[in-house]
Amino acid sequence: MKNFFEINNVTFAASKKNKVNNVSLKIENEGDIICLLGPSGIGKTTILRTIAGLEKIRSGSISLNGRIISSSKTHIEPENRNISLSFQDNSLFPHYNVIDNIKFGADRNSRKTKKLKLDDVIEFLHLQNIKLKYPHEISSGEAQRAALARSLLSMPDLLLLDEPLSNIDQNFKEEIQVKLKQILRDYKITTIIVTHDSYEAFYLGNKCGIILNGQLKQYDDPYNVHHFPNSIEVVKFLNKGILIPATVVDEKSLENKDLGIIKGDFIKHYPKGANVKLLLQPEDLEHDDKSTLKLEVVDKKFRGTNFIYTLKTESNLLIPVFVHSHHVHQHEVEEKFGVKKPIHIDHIVCFD
């Protein structure tokens, strides 16, 4: 079966120095959402611009719906691709008000059978109060929502969103995320979203791509990206855990000199006695006041639903631990904090 969208061995060049090399990526089904994550300036926007046809490619190919839209020989003009790109910055037409700007999107969606309605989009993106205002009269968050509305209304074959919610207030953001996902699924709008917010990517994406050091390092579903990062770079980029030195004891355990025996299932085989770097995520350790394994609290962050304690081991490793915020008592900095022994991790992720 042919993939709905496919990038085959393409190098995306933002400049001579700044490139994302040999990217291959596919979206199997129409209506799937993928999210691209990576640090600023790595070339994520260039990837979107190239897919949209605003930049040319020199090698490889990009195909959509079985048709090659970019290759070294073919370049279908942006206006003929039926791909919509919502820019990160305000790209509303300055001399039209918000409603007229959004209507520009409606000009294109005539050939779709199931159409999004203008009023529905305006309501879901909370644009009722600003629809008669001009772009210079609204905030950057409002402009971003209006641009998103315009792109959605165009019902493209492929929707590209560049940091679509970056300027939007936190109180709207989660609501919009939920409705956006619902609309994209209901109307089967295949979407590629560039974002720096991993939670947003994990929520919205069927798959996530991590771009680091000029390469697409990992392209997988969000669960796997979080729990089974495929390289140390991805671990460091996601910043959701730390790497501690450990020695493999047997097929089901390894040992760290500060934390003792750690049990679980290895996702990759390592020989007995091998020295590895073990990924320890905040949810891997369990708090236990009665435990003999006591570590010193060096920092405590309140995150509403939980606390993140940072604990220091004897060899000065700093380990993050989640504790539910309804836990009956709290531990202050410099106090001792008990960690349940032996430590058990469902899936052990190690690196050489």
Next chain:
Amino acid sequence: MIIRFNIWYLSSFLISLTVAVPVLMIFSSFFENTSEYSLILKDTFLLDYIINSLTLLIGVLILTSIIGIGCAYLVSFYDFFGAKFFKWALILSFAVPAYIYSYSLSAFFENYGTAYSLLKSISGDAVLNSSIPKLDGMIGATIAISFSIFGYVYVLTRTSFHYQSQNLIDLGKNLGFSKKKTFLKIILPSARPSIVAGLSLVAMETLSDFGSVSFFGVSTLTTGIYNAWITFDDLTLANRLSFYLLIFIFLLFTIENFSRKKAQYHSLPKSGFKTKTKIKLVGYKSSLAFTVCFLVFFISFLFPVFQMSYWTFLFPKHFFDLNLIKLLGNTLLLVLLSCCLLISLGFISNYGNRITKSKFLQGLTTFSISGYAMPGVILAVAYISFISFLDENIYFFKNYNIKSFFIGSIFGLVIVYFVRFYSLANNGIRSGYLKINYSIDESAYLLGYSKIKTFKNIHLPFLKNSVFLVIILLLIEIIKELPITLIMRPFNFDTFATTAYTYASQDLLEAAAAPAIILILISSAFILITSKFILNEK
């Protein structure tokens, strides 16, 4: 980045190349032989031409600095009786071309002229003629040019003062500066780039002036070029003299560009801007400020208007002798054809530059529009040289009488207008385009809009104000334009400007008054329409 070698690229390239032809022709004059007149000129008048040009330039620069900066300072920082009126009234001086100002000056101060009549009617003494100063020659030219173009310095300096934040002045107060020290150490330096830009324009206009200097009999490089061509039929020498003048003008152009770039460093961030509170003047200070502004307004605008009106009423025969419909028709025909050509080609070039993103094309456009610094006389001469070159050297053109088609015809005249005013049209449209972020175009493409549809639905509605302003400015410039029209016009084809010049050159100043006053009134009306744009408040 997509580089498209398409019809847009080709069109932009050809337009820029056409505009660059005069500059290229002038450079090419160094590969041709000149007549013996060049040797004579070197030994005789060349030094005079250069000295006169420099003297005139220095005089005009000093006078326009004092008038322009002084008035801009008063209306920007002080609130006094008439300040709001003078803010825009002072730009009306743009409506009076230097050559018409010269006629007024001469008419008023000449032997037994208007000044004499006035004094005689007041005192009844007929011996006063000898005590009236004769403002002619170099002094007359300096005054005429200064009062007709000080507006460049005034407008640019006033805009700079207008956008200076109150914070700057407060800073001076906090440092214990007096008003004088605040002006000299803070206000003036931060407006320096605008002042320099204004003075550069003044310098270019002064060096390219033909009507005024020829009327007062001051021999400058520009009149030298005209003489080399008309009197001695030596096009090559005319082009070579043009080259020297051009070098000088390019130098000023570079200074202006440099100062404009620096101006960016002087702009204040939006967030730090605080609107100025004008100082209210009362008593004699208010009267003094009023008197200064009124005097400048009177001398620069009311005086030539009164003088020309006075003669028109005194000799109504000349007014009724004018074929007004024909003159208006001719002027409108030129305006219409030139505007259509300039606006449409300005759009094509800008759009071509925008979508191809070619640095070569942008460089060529910048080079070609630098021709705006060239005096009209030079442009016309260079254009004629080019047509003569084609006629004599290109076999294809020998079979056709292209000279009669391109020289002394409406078509040729409009082409040279096009070259002369292309920078105005191109820059006007470009400044509008600069306000449209490129992602706007990309958004339109991604919404399925083709290049043409994007242009029609997105660019045109956005740029309509810029285009309107450009059309009005072109209209004012074309109505006032003299040397190109004189050289390139068909036989018996007159505009208000050429009619006034023709009468004045025959010493029939009273007859020149009627076309001159109509020209001033039409220009004034259009200046008033665009005053908000000119003052940069819209």
